[in-house]
Amino acid sequence: MSSFTVEADRFQTPTPDHLEAGRVVIAVVDGEITGVERAGTEAARALAEASADHRVLGDNQVLTPGFIDLHLHAPQWQQNGTALDLPLDEWLFTYTFPLEASFADRAVAEAVYPDLVATLLGHGTTTAAYLSSVHDEATAILAETCVAQGQRAFVGRVAMDHPTGTPDFYRDHDAVSGIDASRRSITDIAAIDAGRGLVRPIITPRFAPACTDEMLAGLGRLAEETGTLVQTHCSESDWEHNYAFERFGTSDTEALDAFGLLREHTLLAHANHVRPSDIDLIAERGAVIAHCPISNAYFANAVLPLPDALARGARVGLATDIGAGVRVGVFQQIHDAVTFSRIRQDGVDARKDPDARGVPDAAIDTVTGFWLATAGAAEAAGLPVGLLEPGRRFDAVVFDLDAPGGVIRHLALDDEARRFEKLVRLAGPHDIAEVWVDGVSVHRR
Numbered sequence: 001m002s003s004f005t006v007e008a009d010r011f012q013t014p015t016p017d018h019l020e021a022g023r024v025v026i027a028v029v030d031g032e033i034t035g036v037e038r039a040g041t042e043a044a045r046a047l048a049e050a051s052a053d054h055r056v057l058g059d060n061q062v063l064t065p066g067f068i069d070l071h072l073h074a075p076q077w078q079q080n081g082t083a084l085d086l087p088l089d090e091w092l093f094t095y096t097f098p099l100e101a102s103f104a105d106r107a108v109a110e111a112v113y114p115d116l117v118a119t120l121l122g123h124g125t126t127t128a129a130y131l132s133s134v135h136d137e138a139t140a141i142l143a144e145t146c147v148a149q150g151q152r153a154f155v156g157r158v159a160m161d162h163p164t165g166t167p168d169f170y171r172d173h174d175a176v177s178g179i180d181a182s183r184r185s186i187t188d189i190a191a192i193d194a195g196r197g198l199v200r201p202i203i204t205p206r207f208a209p210a211c212t213d214e215m216l217a218g219l220g221r222l223a224e225e226t227g228t229l230v231q232t233h234c235s236e237s238d239w240e241h242n243y244a245f246e247r248f249g250t251s252d253t254e255a256l257d258a259f260g261l262l263r264e265h266t267l268l269a270h271a272n273h274v275r276p277s278d279i280d281l282i283a284e285r286g287a288v289i290a291h292c293p294i295s296n297a298y299f300a301n302a303v304l305p306l307p308d309a310l311a312r313g314a315r316v317g318l319a320t321d322i323g324a325g326v327r328v329g330v331f332q333q334i335h336d337a338v339t340f341s342r343i344r345q346d347g348v349d350a351r352k353d354p355d356a357r358g359v360p361d362a363a364i365d366t367v368t369g370f371w372l373a374t375a376g377a378a379e380a381a382g383l384p385v386g387l388l389e390p391g392r393r394f395d396a397v398v399f400d401l402d403a404p405g406g407v408i409r410h411l412a413l414d415d416e417a418r419r420f421e422k423l424v425r426l427a428g429p430h431d432i433a434e435v436w437v438d439g440v441s442v443h444r445r
């Protein structure tokens with residue numbers, strides 16, 4: 001049994017509009033948080049004294065929950081930061097499908113995935129929901145890499161069989177073989193995780209244009225039968241949104257629902273173009289919008305109506321959408337989510353009257369953004385993390401605000417709210433001193 005206590009200045013956001021700041025002592029036993037007491041109290045002293053391994057973080061260090069990336073494409077890692085010049089449908093066929101197809105060679109997966117997972121951990125991403133490629137072997141290597149490096153993850157073998165929505169060099173042979181491979185991958189990943197619950201399979205129809213009706217329906221049945229979570233894309237761009245109406249006569253959201261894929265905790269990447277009635281359906285089913293602020297700026301042709309989605313009761317979390325998202329860490333995209341929401345609210349065309357330029361009540365603040373990447377995302381994905389509270393797993397990040405090369409200054413003059421805002425807007429991977437997943441230190445600077 002491993003146990004320790006840690007005293008630290010903690011930032012966390014139990015709700016979208018509430019920042020909790022203050023010094024606490026946290027007790028961790030076998031990865032689970034068993035006690036949290038306010039520092040300086042008798043209870044905190046007792047907790048520390050009972051611990052054989054008590055650690056104290058400095059005044060200029062802060063402890064936060066680990067950050068949760070609800071959507072990214074592992075085989076697109078080499079492409080991240082490039083290839084942003086084409087619209088979504090052309091981008092897939094020109095750059096992305098050929099790159100993903102190269103993971104048929106296990107040596108490519110062995111070269112790329114350890115670097116990706118280590119880099120994400122170094123950016124504070126303690127949980128990642130990965131889309132892999134269609135390949136069984138490369139998908140298993142990704143899951144093994146997450147286990148080896150100690151990252152919490154969902155790993156999804158991508159299913160895609162549509163004869164015109166995918167290229168002939170990169171697709172499942174047919175729906176039956178794609179569904180079989182998805183079923184195998186659920187068993188494979190469960191075996192790789194070996195009962196720890198750290199790395200889990202997730203059923204992954206790429207998106208409606210890449211899948212036949214038979215594939216979508218078969219994967220819906222597989223989800224129902226096995227209780228495995230589902231992830232896919234939904235109404236990302238004008239093209240994808242309109243495609244669904246032409247093919248199914250319904251919205252993308254309604255089509256996914258009809259195929260049994262819109263389930264509790266189903267992760268829907270983007271969803272920028274969903275209608276209010278689609279958001280209501282997403283909320284009713286308990287599904288999740290994985291909001292990808294930077295990727296959306298390049299590929300989605302719109303900014304997600306985030307406050308509206310939250311007000312309608314939809315679950316929403318944050319995601320990088322690597323390799324269409326540019327910025328590596330989901331923590332660093334909190335600032336981008338705030339910025340793009342402001343742009344939606346204020347508008348972009350100065351030739352229009354200010355009142356007619358933007359969308360009222362569209363902006364979020366840094367507290368809501370932080371919640372989207374921690375407690376909100378954890379609840380959305382059904383994971384016992386996201387807050388440093390008793391009963392949750394200890395997934396946490398230590399920021400060192402005096403780090404060499406850092407840009408966060410004058411902290412002694414700041415109150416907690418300003419310290420928090422500086423952290424969220426300014427901190428980068430160079431400010432991260434240590435990262436913990438499930439009570440295990442998985443990254444140290």
Ligand SMILES: [Zn+2]
Nearest residue numbers: 073233269321
């Ligand atoms: Zn994606």
